[in-house]
Amino acid sequence: MKKKFYINSNIERLFSLFGTLVIILVLNIILANTLLKKIQHDAKATFIEQCVDTVEDYSLALQTKLRTLESEIDITYAKLAYKTLSPEVIQELLLREKANLSINFNEIIYSDIKGDTYNFYGEEHNIADREYFKNIMSGKTDFYVSKVLESKHNGEPIIVFARPLYDETNRITGVLCAGCTIETIGSFIDEIKIGTDKKMSVRDTDGKFIKHYNPSWTNWSFHSGVKKPTDFIETEKIDTVMRTTDVEGNDVYLFYKELENAPWIIGLTIPFDEFAKIDKKQEDYQDFILEVIIIALALIFLLEIWLHSVLERHQILSTHIDSVTHLWVRAYFEKEANKMLKRYSNSKFIMIESDIRGFKFINQNQGEGKANQILLQFSKILYETTKSFDGILSRGYADHFYIFIKITSVHKAMHFFKESLARITEEIKELEFPFTPKFGISFFIPKKMDSSITAQTLISRAHFAKGSIKENALQQFAIYDEKLLQHSSEENYIETHMENALENEEFFLMYQPKIDLLTDKVVGAEALVRWQSPELGFMPPNSFIPLFERNNFVVKLDFYVYEQVFKFLRKCMDEGEPVVPVSVNMSRNHDKPERFVHDFTALLKKYDVPPALVEVELLERSSMDKNILREVTLMLQKEGFKVAMDDFGSGESSLNMLSTIPVNVLKFDRSFLFASDAKEGKLDETSENFIETLVDLGKNLKKETIFEGVETQEQRDFLRKIKCDQVQGYFYSKPLREEEFMEFLKKHR
Numbered sequence: 064m065k066k067k068f069y070i071n072s073n074i075e076r077l078f079s080l081f082g083t084l085v086i087i088l089v090l091n092i093i094l095a096n097t098l099l100k101k102i103q104h105d106a107k108a109t110f111i112e113q114c115v116d117t118v119e120d121y122s123l124a125l126q127t128k129l130r131t132l133e134s135e136i137d138i139t140y141a142k143l144a145y146k147t148l149s150p151e152v153i154q155e156l157l158l159r160e161k162a163n164l165s166i167n168f169n170e171i172i173y174s175d176i177k178g179d180t181y182n183f184y185g186e187e188h189n190i191a192d193r194e195y196f197k198n199i200m201s202g203k204t205d206f207y208v209s210k211v212l213e214s215k216h217n218g219e220p221i222i223v224f225a226r227p228l229y230d231e232t233n234r235i236t237g238v239l240c241a242g243c244t245i246e247t248i249g250s251f252i253d254e255i256k257i258g259t260d261k262k263m264s265v266r267d268t269d270g271k272f273i274k275h276y277n278p279s280w281t282n283w284s285f286h287s288g289v290k291k292p293t294d295f296i297e298t299e300k301i302d303t304v305m306r307t308t309d310v311e312g313n314d315v316y317l318f319y320k321e322l323e324n325a326p327w328i329i330g331l332t333i334p335f336d337e338f339a340k341i342d343k344k345q346e347d348y349q350d351f352i353l354e355v356i357i358i359a360l361a362l363i364f365l366l367e368i369w370l371h372s373v374l375e376r377h378q379i380l381s382t383h384i385d386s387v388t389h390l391w392v393r394a395y396f397e398k399e400a401n402k403m404l405k406r407y408s409n410s411k412f413i414m415i416e417s418d419i420r421g422f423k424f425i426n427q428n429q430g431e432g433k434a435n436q437i438l439l440q441f442s443k444i445l446y447e448t449t450k451s452f453d454g455i456l457s458r459g460y461a462d463h464f465y466i467f468i469k470i471t472s473v474h475k476a477m478h479f480f481k482e483s484l485a486r487i488t489e490e491i492k493e494l495e496f497p498f499t500p501k502f503g504i505s506f507f508i509p510k511k512m513d514s515s516i517t518a519q520t521l522i523s524r525a526h527f528a529k530g531s532i533k534e535n536a537l538q539q540f541a542i543y544d545e546k547l548l549q550h551s552s553e554e555n556y557i558e559t560h561m562e563n564a565l566e567n568e569e570f571f572l573m574y575q576p577k578i579d580l581l582t583d584k585v586v587g588a589e590a591l592v593r594w595q596s597p598e599l600g601f602m603p604p605n606s607f608i609p610l611f612e613r614n615n616f617v618v619k620l621d622f623y624v625y626e627q628v629f630k631f632l633r634k635c636m637d638e639g640e641p642v643v644p645v646s647v648n649m650s651r652n653h654d655k656p657e658r659f660v661h662d663f664t665a666l667l668k669k670y671d672v673p674p675a676l677v678e679v680e681l682l683e684r685s686s687m688d689k690n691i692l693r694e695v696t697l698m699l700q701k702e703g704f705k706v707a708m709d710d711f712g713s714g715e716s717s718l719n720m721l722s723t724i725p726v727n728v729l730k731f732d733r734s735f736l737f738a739s740d741a742k743e744g745k746l747d748e749t750s751e752n753f754i755e756t757l758v759d760l761g762k763n764l765k766k767e768t769i770f771e772g773v774e775t776q777e778q779r780d781f782l783r784k785i786k787c788d789q790v791q792g793y794f795y796s797k798p799l800r801e802e803e804f805m806e807f808l809k810k811h812r
Contacts, residue, residue, distance in 0.1 A: 099352060107341050114318045114331055115303065121263060122320045122329045124255045129324055132167060132224055132251075133206055136241050139171055140226055141756070143239060145721075145763045147230050150181055157183045167247055170216055172240040173228075176200065180215075180240075188215040190240070195225045199238045202227075205722070208325035210267035211245065211282065220245045220282045222273065231763055233722070245282050249274050262309075262332040273327060277310065285310050309334075385458045387435050388442035393465065396457030400467045400518035403455070404507065407469055408514065412507040413476045414521035415466040416529055417445070420499040422462040429496065437496055438462060444490050448483050465522060473506055477542075480504070484539060502540035503529025553599060557607055560598070561616050565623055570594050572627050573798035574645065576807055577769060577791045580783040585811045587644045587678070589771075589791060590628045591798050592620065617650045624648075625663065628677070629670040631801060636672075641808055646678035646707060649695070656694040664702050674703030680730065682709050693724045700727070707769075712757050721764065729761040733772020733792070745777045755785045762786070 139160050143153065153173045160171060160183065172182045178191025190196045195209045209223040221242040228237040243251075252265060252274045265274040270284045309315045309332050316338075318331040383395035391399070404412065419425070419441065426434040438458070445464055446456055454468030470476040484502070491497055505524035507516060524543040532538040564570060570592055577587035594602040611617035628645050635642045653659045667677065679699055681692055696706045707728035708720065712735065735754050736746070746754070754770075761768040773779050773792030782790055796807055 099348070102348070103342065103346075106344075107338065110337070110341060111304075114316075114333060117261060118303070118318045118320045118329050118331045121255060121331075122322055125252065125265070125327075125329065126322060126324055128251050128255070129208060129224075129322075132241075132243070133226075135167060136171075136224055136226060136239065139241075140228075140239055141760070143173070143228050145229055145231055145760065147236070150175065154181045154183075157181065167243060167251070168241045169221070169244055169247070170214070170242045172242070174238040174240060176235065176237060182216070184216060186216060190215070190238075193223070195223055195240070196238060199225050199227045200235060202235065206324070208327070210269055210326050211271040211273060214242060216242075222248050229722070231765060245273060249278075249281060264330040264332065266328050266330065268321075268326045268328060275310075276332070280310055387438055388458045390442055390446070390464075391455065391457035393457055393459035393463075396455060396459075396465055396467070397518045397522070399455055400521075403467065403469065404516075404518065409509050411470050411473065411476075411509065412521070413466075413468050413470050413473075413480075414505045414507070414518070414525050415468075415480075416503045416522060416525040417464045417466070417500050418529070419462045420501060422498075425496070425498065433496060437494075437498060440494055441491075441498075441500065444487055448487060465525075467518065467521075473508070476506075477504075480540075488539075500539070501529055501532055503527065503531075503543065504540060505543040553606075554610055556598060557610055558614065560596070561607075561611070564594065564596065565619060569596060570620065570623060571800075572624060572631070573800055574804040575791050575798040576796045576804065576811070577643075577646075577789050578795050578811075579789055580779070580787060583811070585643055585808050586789060587646065588804060589646045589680070590624060590648075592624050612650065612652060615652050618652050621648070621650050621653070622662065622666065625666055626670075629667055629672050632672045632676055633670040635805075640805060641812055642676060643808065644676050644678050644705070646680050648680045648682075648709065651682060653695075654691060656691055656698055659695065660698040660702065663699075675705075678705040678707055678728065680707045680709040681724075681726070689720065689723055692720075696724050696726055700725075721760075726766065728767040728769060729757075729764075731757055731768070731770045733770070736770065736772055736774075736778050745775075746781055751781060754781075758782075758785050758787050 139157075142156060142160075148156075150173075157171055157173060170182055170184065172180045172190075174180045174190055174196065178189045178193075178196055180186075180188045180190055193209070193212070195207045198204055198207050205227060207225045209225070211220050212223055213219070214221045221244055224241045224243070226239050227235045228239055230236045262276045263274075264272060264276060264280075266272045272280050272283055272285065275281050275283075303320055304316055304318045307315060307317050314335045316333045316335070318333065320329045321327070322329065383392055384390075385392050400414075419437070422434070422437075425437065429437075441462075442456075442458060442464065445466065449456055449466055449468065452468045454466060456467075457465045459465060468476070480502075487500070491500070503525040505521045505528065507521055528541040528543040532541045571594075573591045573593055574588040575591060576585045577589065578584070579586045592604055592608075594604075594607055596602055608617065611620055625647055628647055632642055632645065634640075649659070663679075664674075667674065681696070699706050705727040707730050708724070708726045709730045710732040711720075711729045712731055731754070735750065735757070758768050767788050769789040769791065770778075770782055770787055771791050773782065773790040773794045775794060778792075779790060779794055799807055
């Protein structure tokens with residue numbers, strides 16, 4: 064269909080300005096030369112910027128690869144760290160590791176502080192003269208990547224990754240090294256897809272190539288005269304480019320970047336010809352523009368006469384077709400959808416809104432051309448999927464698509480949608496640039512719905528449903544229904560009533576006992592907040608804490624919890640009741656250590672509670688900077704509080720955390736107890752070995768250990784067997800109110 068658009072006669076007056084445009088065009092001829100020179104300059108500057116960005120992106124990708132290798136080394140590192148082991152035991156451990164060794168490393172070596180090494184080949188060498196050994200032993204770094212070296216095992220060129228080993232007192236006792244051949248590193252680098260059409264190379268700071276676009280130069284050194292190209296584009300002063308010759312003797316520009324976590328240099332080689340091509344292309348473009356301007360001057364007068372005659376008739380314009388996908392635009396789609404609702408008022412309809420995850424990132428990184436190609440491909444897939452149905456399809460803003468189909472039943476529509484989604488997903492995987500779409504769905508059901516509902520309303524509901532899965536990468540679609548609306552209403556209610564709820568003391572605490580596994584007696588408790596809302600009823604923390612963390616209200620709630628705990632402890636002491644230490648959680652939103660500790664201790668002193676009766680739990684997965692966590696920990700310990708690392712082991716950098724944040728207690732997440740495939744709460748061998756390693760690590764560091772979420776006797780018995788200090792969980796007790804907790808405490812003192 065085409066939409067007629069009639070030009071108002073007043074618009075004809077605009078054409079009287081064409082006479083003025085003739086003069087402007089003449090002036091443009093004079094200005095064109097200056098303008099096109101600027102275009103030429105900008106094109107060259109853009110090309111240079113792209114080269115710099117390519118090197119930067121490549122270096123970031125390579126550093127990520129190196130961190131991957133560091134993580135693999137940490138598997139062996141965790142078995143040696145913070146332990147005092149004899150060389151014989153270490154050598155036996157390395158031999159056992161040989162069978163489990165990742166294909167990325169051809170050898171793993173342990174060195175003592177004198178540089179004497181042990182490896183699983185049974186060889187002994189001394190690496191005291193190696194640069195990486197000196198750097199590690201000096202304490203300058205916790206992870207070091209070497210230049211190209213000769214293997215002391217077989218003389219092959221290798222890269223060595225080294226990490227210091229510590230004993231229980233954080234003193235360096237040796238070095239753990241892992242060697243990678245140049246070929247292995249090269250294959251790792253080959254996985255980087257950034258700038259694959261460019262001449263990329265990686266060399267160490269001695270000039271030896273680790274990776275070269277010409278494979279025959281790998282492991283060779285190459286040096287040539289260089290100078291800064293201050294004349295190749297006058298206005299661009301870039302410190303990371305030089306003029307030189309390549310390995311084939313050609314004159315080139317070399318864009319380079321030194322890696323932050325390795326003594327390596329990334330290089331992008333650009334022949335002089337590339338810049339010459341830009342100049343030639345812009346000169347041709349300049350000639351073309353000048354010719355067009357001259358021709359336009361001749362045609363403008365003829366066009367003005369002809370347009371006057373055309374304006375006497377109505378002009379037909381196509382205003383409802385999207386130029387990229389050739390689908391309807393949203394405005395026309397909404398108009399036609401409303402017609403369908405009116406025409407088939409007793410029928411059922413499904414409205415689907417779809418977009419592409421991370422499309423903005425795709426657009427920025429792949430460019431507008433590739434992004435439009437993706438949109439066109441997606442539109443074709445949607446069209447082929449829906450063309451056999453009585454429906455319409457359109458593209459809205461950016462990557463948003465809308466589908467409106469008349470259906471016979473909701474059940475059949477969802478069945479077809481799920482089948483189609485599977486096919487769409489498979490088709491997208493085969494594209495040059497795969498992507499992940501997400502969908503929001505709403506339904507129009509006559510008699511059950513207000514007859515005044517429009518296509519715009521259905522689109523809004525589908526959009527709302529789609530927005531509900533924004534943070535869930537595994538969910539591809541959501542359906543608008545009353546539950547979704549209720550969830551949105553509940554969140555709105557929570558935000559508008561949270562201040563009053565705090566003032567009205569609708570929040571209350573429950574205490575979950577901590578049990579000493581040696582005596583089976585209560586030795587502590589964790590304070591847990593709950594909300595009894597007059598409107599929504601009883602609410603567990605996962606229904607309001609995530610929202611409070613987003614709007615920062617959790618800071619106020621934390622201090623409310625602290626005060627309730629201190630009141631409770633003060634009351635018990637005043638009444639001569641038994642007391643045990645109570646742990647409270649510190650939210651990740653507290654980002655000012657001095658202020659937090661000051662306010663926390665001031666509140667404690669108000670109720671005259673000894674610091675020994677309070678333990679503060681930090682989250683290992685916290686988004687806080689680890690320096691802030693360290694500062695908070697030290698300040699709290701100075702005031703006499705114990706500090707626990709909550710959910711230890713479930714974060715991304717447990718070992719690094721331990722080396723910088725000296726907590727007193729390691730609290731292990733319940734997920735480790737339920738990772739096993741065994742039934743009835745039993746643990747399989749893999750889970751038992753992993754948990755025992757975690758507890759041993761805590762013991763070696765002289766820290767208390769506690770497991771939460773213990774629900775079965777088998778779990779309790781196993782933790783007791785491996786000498787875990789404490790547990791908490793439903794096997795002993797669920798969270799209890801104050802009175803219930805006091806009764807439980809008196810029975811299990």
